[in-house]
Amino acid sequence: MKRYVIIGGGVAAVGCIEGIRSLDREGEITVISEEDHPVYSRPLISYLLEGKTDIERMKYRPDGFYKENGCRVFYGRRAVSIDAVSHTVTLDAGAEILYDKLCVAAGSRPFVPSFDGLDTVENKYSFMTLDDALAIDAALFESARVLIVGAGLIGLKCAEGIRGRVGSITVCDLADRVLSSILDAACAAVVQKHLEQNGIDFMLGDTVQRFEGNRACMKSGGTVDFDLLVLAVGVRANSELVRDAGGEVNRGILVDEKMQTTLTDVYAAGDCTEGYDASLGARRVLAILPNAYMQGNTAGINMAGGEKQFENAVPMNSIGFFGLHMMTAGVYDGEMFEDEKNGSIRRLFVKGGRLVGYILIGVTDRAGIYTSLVREKTPLDTVDFDLTKIVASNLIFSQDIRRKKFGGVV
Amino acid sequence: MKRVYVNEEWCLGCHLCEYNCAYANSGLKDMVVALKDKKIFPRIRVEGEDRITFAVSCRHCTDPICVKSCIAGAISNRDGVVRIDRNKCVGCLTCVLVCPYGALAPGEDGVMQKCELCLDNACGAPACVTGCPNRAIVYEERSETQ
Numbered sequence: 001m002k003r004y005v006i007i008g009g010g011v012a013a014v015g016c017i018e019g020i021r022s023l024d025r026e027g028e029i030t031v032i033s034e035e036d037h038p039v040y041s042r043p044l045i046s047y048l049l050e051g052k053t054d055i056e057r058m059k060y061r062p063d064g065f066y067k068e069n070g071c072r073v074f075y076g077r078r079a080v081s082i083d084a085v086s087h088t089v090t091l092d093a094g095a096e097i098l099y100d101k102l103c104v105a106a107g108s109r110p111f112v113p114s115f116d117g118l119d120t121v122e123n124k125y126s127f128m129t130l131d132d133a134l135a136i137d138a139a140l141f142e143s144a145r146v147l148i149v150g151a152g153l154i155g156l157k158c159a160e161g162i163r164g165r166v167g168s169i170t171v172c173d174l175a176d177r178v179l180s181s182i183l184d185a186a187c188a189a190v191v192q193k194h195l196e197q198n199g200i201d202f203m204l205g206d207t208v209q210r211f212e213g214n215r216a217c218m219k220s221g222g223t224v225d226f227d228l229l230v231l232a233v234g235v236r237a238n239s240e241l242v243r244d245a246g247g248e249v250n251r252g253i254l255v256d257e258k259m260q261t262t263l264t265d266v267y268a269a270g271d272c273t274e275g276y277d278a279s280l281g282a283r284r285v286l287a288i289l290p291n292a293y294m295q296g297n298t299a300g301i302n303m304a305g306g307e308k309q310f311e312n313a314v315p316m317n318s319i320g321f322f323g324l325h326m327m328t329a330g331v332y333d334g335e336m337f338e339d340e341k342n343g344s345i346r347r348l349f350v351k352g353g354r355l356v357g358y359i360l361i362g363v364t365d366r367a368g369i370y371t372s373l374v375r376e377k378t379p380l381d382t383v384d385f386d387l388t389k390i391v392a393s394n395l396i397f398s399q400d401i402r403r404k405k406f407g408g409v410v
Numbered sequence: 411m412k413r414v415y416v417n418e419e420w421c422l423g424c425h426l427c428e429y430n431c432a433y434a435n436s437g438l439k440d441m442v443v444a445l446k447d448k449k450i451f452p453r454i455r456v457e458g459e460d461r462i463t464f465a466v467s468c469r470h471c472t473d474p475i476c477v478k479s480c481i482a483g484a485i486s487n488r489d490g491v492v493r494i495d496r497n498k499c500v501g502c503l504t505c506v507l508v509c510p511y512g513a514l515a516p517g518e519d520g521v522m523q524k525c526e527l528c529l530d531n532a533c534g535a536p537a538c539v540t541g542c543p544n545r546a547i548v549y550e551e552r553s554e555t556q
Contacts, residue, residue: 044481367506
């Protein structure tokens with residue numbers, strides 16, 4: 001009987017468990033979860049603060065998931081080292097666990113820059129875990145002035161989640177625009193305006209030089225007085241366990257298309273990895289939930305002796321703020337085709353006869369058709385590209401292709 | 411398993427499937443009360459115009475990417491039928507982002523909904539197919555190699 005060990009208890013771990021169990025019902029699965037909760041949907045923490053969900057509905061899998069899948073779970077425990085030669089994982093209290101196949105799904109952690117005087121700030125929070133959200137939830141009050149450092153996905157979802165519950169929100173970022181990781185300058189300006197109309201204030205191209213208690217002294221010379229500080233600057237992959245065991249890491253743990261690390265019998269999945277971005281044609285950390293599941297699932301199937309390759313990972317995001325939805329995928333490279341109507345934006349990026357990326361703001365219907373063109377590297381001369389430029393529709397495909405898509409088992 | 415398949419050549423573009431879908435999932439007994447003067451949010455949508463039309467609903471893929479991508483764990487695959495727990499959905503639209511068939515759209519409340527083959531409503535089999543006047547959509551078994 002095989003012994004599987006998974007370090008981490010998030011979505012990548014669930015993908016791994018389900019991958020293993022699709023082939024092996026008998027093997028012993030041990031999960032080491034640093035968080036003291038059964039798996040939950042982390043991207044929902046902003047919706048929790050907003051009151052759009054609750055802890056019960058945030059459960060990523062039903063109660064009984066681990067039991068039904070025959071998993072032994074260590075909650076609130078941390079793996080401190082991996083010995084890839086003796087095939088053992090050592091836990092924080094010294095216990096050693098033997099494995100035949102190991103999956104490191106250790107996620108990431110908030111990156112906190114060394115701001116001067118940060119230790120003088122009493123009410124400071126990260127926004128990544130359920131415990132972070134619960135701590136913020138307990139600290140909010142109606143007149144609270146909130147300073148959020150970081151205008152990325154995490155910082156802005158936090159802003160949206162708490163807007164109705166606090167007095168004011170200021171978001172600052174060193175970048176000169178919001179959502180700089182997924183939007184170009186023109187699209188970011190549209191989204192920023194929408195956020196401002198919904199009561200979020202911005203200080204962009206600016207950063208905190210030092211904190212003096214509840215006051216942030218900005219590089220631009222201004223000051224921001226606040227009651228609560230949320231640090232959402234970015235995240236770092238938890239790759240140290242594999243690095244210390246002699247495995248190769250860069251900005252994340254290096255994995256191949258089977259999610260194998262450079263260590264024998266050690267796999268990795270999720271936010272702790274640096275895999276291959278098919279749209280970029282290079283390695284990149286893709287810290288998004290679908291990727292975590294698919295990597296974990298791929299790892300699990302291979303750990304159980306199956307054959308699975310995950311080769312078409314691309315960055316992709318669907319996110320909304322105060323009713324304005326946007327979707328993005330791939331890279332913004334090559335020739336741009338733009339269609340702007342009634343305040344909505346559709347930008348397609350074409351290179352080498354393929355759609356390599358897109359940005360959609362306010363026009364997201366059937367966007368998955370675009371995503372599939374990016375992921376599958378569909379030659380654009382096989383679709384009606386003039387139509388593609390203005391609408392995501394199955395009409396762009398030939399009748400033959402449609403017959404396969406809608407007349408067959410897919 | 412049985413799925414809904416499209417015979418594009420036979421589609422008249424009459425949109426009856428959309429109305430039958432909206433009615434079947436309304437939970438109401440009276441079709442007039444359910445549909446009259448209302449904007450409908452069917453789980454099947456007729457695409458196209460003029461000569462080419464066809465009805466698109468969930469393919470119930472054998473390896474559904476929506477299930478793997480849902481950030482709320484709200485979409486699951488039970489016995490081949492891809493279902494959504496609307497109570498867990500927060501309307502992030504990630505399923506729309508990933509579905510290669512463009513087969514999902516939010517309901518009136520902004521929460522996602524999708525074709526579940528009418529297995530859980532009063533119809534027991536897809537109302538869109540039952541009401542299609544020209545067999546442009548059918549509900550049947552097809553093999554993976556067909």
